[in-house]
Amino acid sequence: MNDILRKELLGSGASVVGFAGLRGVLNSEIAHLERAVSIGVDRNLNESTLRLLGTLQERAAKILKAEGHRYLCIPPDSDRIRNTFVSRLYPLVTHKMAATSAGLGWIGRNGLLISPVFGPRLTLATVLTDAPLKIGSPVESSGCGECSLCMDFCPSRAITGRQWSRHDPYVALISRKKCDSHKRKMRALTGKPNCGLCRSICPYGRDNKVSKIGQAV
Ligand code: SF4
Ligand code: SF4
Structure with missing residues (x-):
């Protein structure tokens, strides 16, 4: 399942794909969706990036659904969407939480996800799922070092x-x-x-x- 998702998403325009375990950090309504697919694209947040990330989430969802798994797509700008279920989840399941848990990077002094390869230039989206994905190694601490x-x-x-x-x-x-x-x-x-x-x-x-x-x- 990991390989299928990774191949499909990278082949469709994702710059990075990671898999996170979120057991114990989700609220009870979605606690069964304890894995996450974290998707990053090397672009600023704008309309075309939102469209691409939306397409990538749909592709991930299609693969998960075909295998009989449940999923919940959290859009890249869910913090800006008011009064929706996912917007209320956003403070609990931030994209940065999923990405650091998937091992994609750390949170830098500037408050942004820092990917070792793409730096702070990724825009992120997340798909929660109950699929038994093999999860990556979480990043435990900042890699900013002495840089300020x-x-x-x-x-x-x-x-x-x-x-x-x-x-x-x-x-x-x-x-x-x-x-x-x-x-x-x-x-x-x-x-x-x-x-x-x-x-x-x-x-x-x-x-x-x-x-x-x-x-x-
Ligand atoms: S401290 Fe340096 S490495 Fe860390 S986020 Fe700031 S500029 Fe990037
Ligand atoms: S450089 Fe400072 S003022 Fe400018 S966006 Fe970053 S935190 Fe805000």
């Missing part, structure tokens, strides 16, 4: 510099208030609300030459 580039150059000093670990997953990495305040100022000046310096400055994945051909992690 994102913190040093953040224009709003929003990045605290602390390090994520699986044992302290909710450590305060970013001051959202400071970051949002800076983005509002940017919008007033340029018409664009985004900053993204902490993403673009990260050395991981910057020179990645394999991103367009896909790679399983």
Whole structure:
């Protein structure tokens, strides 16, 4: 099942595919869906990325359904969709939780998933399932090491510099208030609300030459 899913998803445009075990971290309504397929594409979140990730989730769901397994697709932007079942799940089952549990990377000082290959440039989607998938080795701690580039150059000093670990997953990495305040100022000046310096400055994945051909992690 792992190989079938991986082959199909990488062949359809995914950059990374991983398999996570989430036993004990899901709320009771979905506790039976204790495995996750974590899918990443090497693109910014925009309409075409959403479409691609939607297609990839559909393909994974089709394979799982054909084998008689249950599944629940959590879209990449489920945190922005209001008043739906998956939007209410989002704080409990974040894509970053699934991705780190699948071994795809760690949470960097900038609060983003850092893939060793693609850096902070993946957009993620998740498919929960009860299929008996072989799960990857979770990443236990940050791989940022001594690097502090994102913190040093953040224009709003929003990045605290602390390090994520699986044992302290909710450590305060970013001051959202400071970051949002800076983005509002940017919008007033340029018409664009985004900053993204902490993403673009990260050395991981910057020179990645394999991103367009896909790679399983
Ligand atoms: S988006 Fe900009 S302001 Fe916000 S944390 Fe990143 S570098 Fe700082
Ligand atoms: S810029 Fe450096 S400290 Fe920031 S997330 Fe990337 S590796 Fe980690």
